[in-house]
Amino acid sequence: MLKKLIQTLRRKRPHAPPRSTPAVLNARQHNLARDRISRNAVNVVERLQKAGYQAYAVGGCVRDLMLDFDPKDFDIATSATPEQVRAEFRNARIIGRRFKLVHVHFGREIIEVATFRANHPEIDDEDNPQQSSRHESGRILRDNVYGSLEDDAQRRDFTINALYYDPVTERILDYAHGVPDIRNRQIRLIGDPTQRYQEDPVRMLRAVRFAAKLDFDLERHTAEPIQRLAPLLRDIPSARLFDEVLKLFLSGYAEHTFELLLQYDLFAPLFPAAGAALRQQPDYAGKLIRQALINTDDRIEQGKPVTPAFLFAALLWPALPARVLRLQEQGMPPIPAMQEAAHSLIVEQCQRTAVPKRFTIPIREIWDMQERLPRRQGKRADLLLENPRFRAGYDFLLLRESAGEQTDGLGDWWTDYQEVSDSERRQMIRDLSSKEKEDSSGAPRKRRRGGNRRRRGPRSDGSAPSGE
Template sequence: MLKKLFQSFRTPVRRVQHLRTTPEVLNSGQHSLQRNQFSRHAVSIVERLQNAGYQAYLVGGCVRDMLLNITPKDFDVATSATPEQVRAEFRNARVIGRRFKLVHIHFGREIIEVATFRANHPQDEEEEDSNQSSRNESGRILRDNVYGTLEEDAQRRDFTINALYYDPVSERILDYANGVHDIRNRLIRLIGDPVQRYQEDPVRMLRAVRFAAKLDFGIEKHTAAPIRELAPMLREIPSARLFEESLKLFLSGNAADTFEMLVDLQLFDPLFPASTEALEHSPTYTHTLISEALKNTDLRVKQGKPVTPAFLFAALLWPALPARVLRLQERGMPPIPAMQEGAHELIAEQCQRIAIPKRFTIPIREIWDMQERLPRRSGKRADLLLDNPRFRAGYDFLLLRESAGEQTDGLGEWWTDYQDANDSERRDMIRDLGSKDEAGTGPRKRKRTGAKRKRNAAADSGE
C-alpha cells in the first residue's frame, strides 16, 4: 500500500502546481456528470444565486467523488455572494463560524454548505486587515474571511482534485488546477508550494493522508516530501480541532491504511506521542494491536455497524499503559489503583494533543479497568462482571489483546466458554479455578467447539 502511495507516476510531474487564470472548461460531452446526480436542494441553491446575479457552483468533494462514481456525503456550493447576501436570499439560512465564515442552508435533515469565494492571504502582515485575516509567526492562517474571485478561490484550495467547479445549469466543469487529470491518474497533489501550504494549515498534511486512504490514491512526491519535516507543526493545532480530524481519519472505513501512512510520514507522533513511544519500545505488539483494532473498526464501518470513539482511542492508547502501571506497582501501588492512576495520567496527557471529550474518556477508563478485573472470577465476581454494562467492550478488548500476541493464560477462551455455559457448568468452571483465580492463571479447559471461539473481537462493542 505505502509503496503504491508514494510511487512515481509515468505522467510528467510538475514541481509546483500553477493555476490557470482561465480554467479548462469541460462541456457536458467531455465528462460523466449530470445535474440529476446531485442533491436537488444544492442545485436549486446554485440556480437561485445565479438568478440573483451571483456566480455559484457545486464545488470540491461532491464533484470529485461523482467523477469517481462515489456517492458524496455532502454537497457544497461556492459563490461570489457574501454570507450576508446568501442569508438574505434564503430564509432557512444560518451564518456560522468565525475562523471560516460559512452559510448553512437547511432543508429538513439535509444541510447545504455555502461558502463565499476566498482569496489568498497577503504575506505582509502590515497589508492585512486584522479584522478579517491573520497568520501566526509560523505562517498558519488563524482567520480566513478574505473574500475574492472565482480564480482566487481555486488558487487557495488545498488539492487539485478539490478545485473543480461544476455548474449544474450549463453542466460544465471548470478546472483551474488540472484536477481532472489528477483524478484520472489517481494522484493527491497540493496546489502551490507544499511547504507554504502546510505552514498555512498543518492539518493539510492529515488531509493528504485521509484522501489518499479514502480514494486509494498516491500522494505526489513533492506533496509528500516536506511532511516528515513539518509534522511537528501539528502540535500548534488546537486539540479540539485535532479530535474532529482524528475521527475523520479513523472512523471513515480506511483506518488501517491511514495508520500505516501516519506512521510512515511521522504524523502519528504529534497526534499520539505516548503510543509512538510504545511503537519504538515494543513495535511488534503495539503495531499488531492497533492494526487489528483498526481493521475491525473498518469492517464495522463497511457493515454499517455502530462504532464508538471510546473503543478506538482505548486501543490506540493501550500499548502505552502497561509500562506506566508497572512503574506504579513497583512503587507499591496495588494493581487496580495502579491501573486507574496510570489511565488517568495517560488520558490527561493525550488530551493535551487531542481533546477527547469526557463522554469518551470515561468509557475508555472503564474498558481498561475491566482488563484488570476480568482475571478475578472467584465466587460471585464472574456473574457480577457479566452483568457490568462495560463487560462486552472489556471482553472484546481482551480478545483484541490476545490477537496481538498478549499472553493471558486462556482468559479470553474462559470468558467465551462462560458466556455460553448454563448455570451448572458455570458453577463447575468457578470451582475449577480454585486457588488460581486471584492470579488469573489457567483454569482447566472445558470441551467446546471451535466455532464459538471465533467471536468478533470487534474494535467497538457498539455500546
C-alpha cells in the first residue's frame, strides 16, 4: 500500500516542462577559449561528430573555464551509445554498471564519454522488482536510460553543470539557465529539490562541495530540504561515501566545506561519533577539527602531500578520549585502553564510510603515538624518533595542543629534542628524570656518590591528556 501511495504521489507531482530550445551563446558572447580545452577532448568531439553523432564538452570543465579555473578533467556527452563510442576508438573501454561510461585513453589523460541520459520512469515494473531502477525511498539504483540532448540537460544535477560546449562551432548551449547562475554565483538544482535529493542523496554533499569550491551561495529552494533529508545519507553505500569525503576535504577548501556541512546537518551522518563529540564539547572538538582542515588546505595550496589517514585521525579524535577514559576507569592500562577504544571507533566509522585498511592502520598508529610520546625515559625517546610514524604522531600532538589540550610542554620538548645534539639530548633526558623525582618527592633528592652512573627514573603513567 505504501509503495502504491508513493507511486500515486509521484504521478501527481507537477514537473516543469523540458526546455527544448536552449539559450545559445556564440564565441563573442562568452569567455571560454577553445585553446584551453584539452586537445584530446577536442579530438574525441570531432571524431564523434564526423561519425554522425552529437558530441559536446559538458559539465564541470565548461563551468570552470567560464570561471577562469583550470579544469581537473574533461567530460564529453554524446548521442552515441557506449558500444558505439568504443567502436570509434581503439583506446576506449566501457566501465561501470550503475552508470555506463566510456574511458578513452590518451597516455596518462583519460577523456570520459557519457551517452545522453533521460529521466527515469516514475513507476517501475512491479512484476520484475529486481529490474527496478529506484529504491523505495526514491534513490536511483541504475542510470542507463538513454535519451536526447534535451533530456540529458534536464536530468543533470545543477544548472551550472548543464552547459554544453561545442569546440567546433565554439558555441555554448544552456538549457537550464546555468550561465545566469554562474554570473549570480549561486548553486541551483534542476527540478524539484526534494525529489532530486531522494533520487541521489549524495547531491546534498555535491551542493555543499560546489558552494565551498566556487564560493557560491546555495539558492533558497535548493538549500531548504537539506537538513530534513540529511538522514538519507545513511542509505548510501559506505564505499561511495568514503570517496565523497575525500572530495569534500582533500580539494583545498576543507575548512569552508566543514562549516557548510555543520550548517546543513550533513556532518553527523558522515561522522556520527565525531558529530556527538562536537555537540558535547563544541569548543575543543571544533577547534581541533578546524585547525586540522586549515592545515590540510595550506598543504594543498603549497603543493605538499596530504594523507587521508591524518585527516580521519583528526576528524575522529574528539570522540576517542572519552572512550579511553571509560576503559581506564574499568581498570584497563592506558595503552591497551587506547588500542581498544581506537579499534571500536574505527569499526563504527567504517560502517558509515568504508575507510580502507591502508588508512585505518596508520590512523591507529598516530593515535597510539599520543600515548607513547609522554614516555621519554632512557632510550625510549630515541626509539620513538626512529619510529616511521613519529613525524605524524608529533604533528598530531602539536595539533592537539593548538586546540587547547594541556600537555605540560610536551610538544616543545619534542621540538627541541629533534633539533639538539646527542649530548644535549642526554642532558634533556637527565633533566626530565630529575624533574620527575622532584615532582614525586616534593623536593630535590641529593645525588648519591658515584653518581656518574645514571639511574632509571620512576615509571610514568604515560597517560595522554584527554582534552576534556
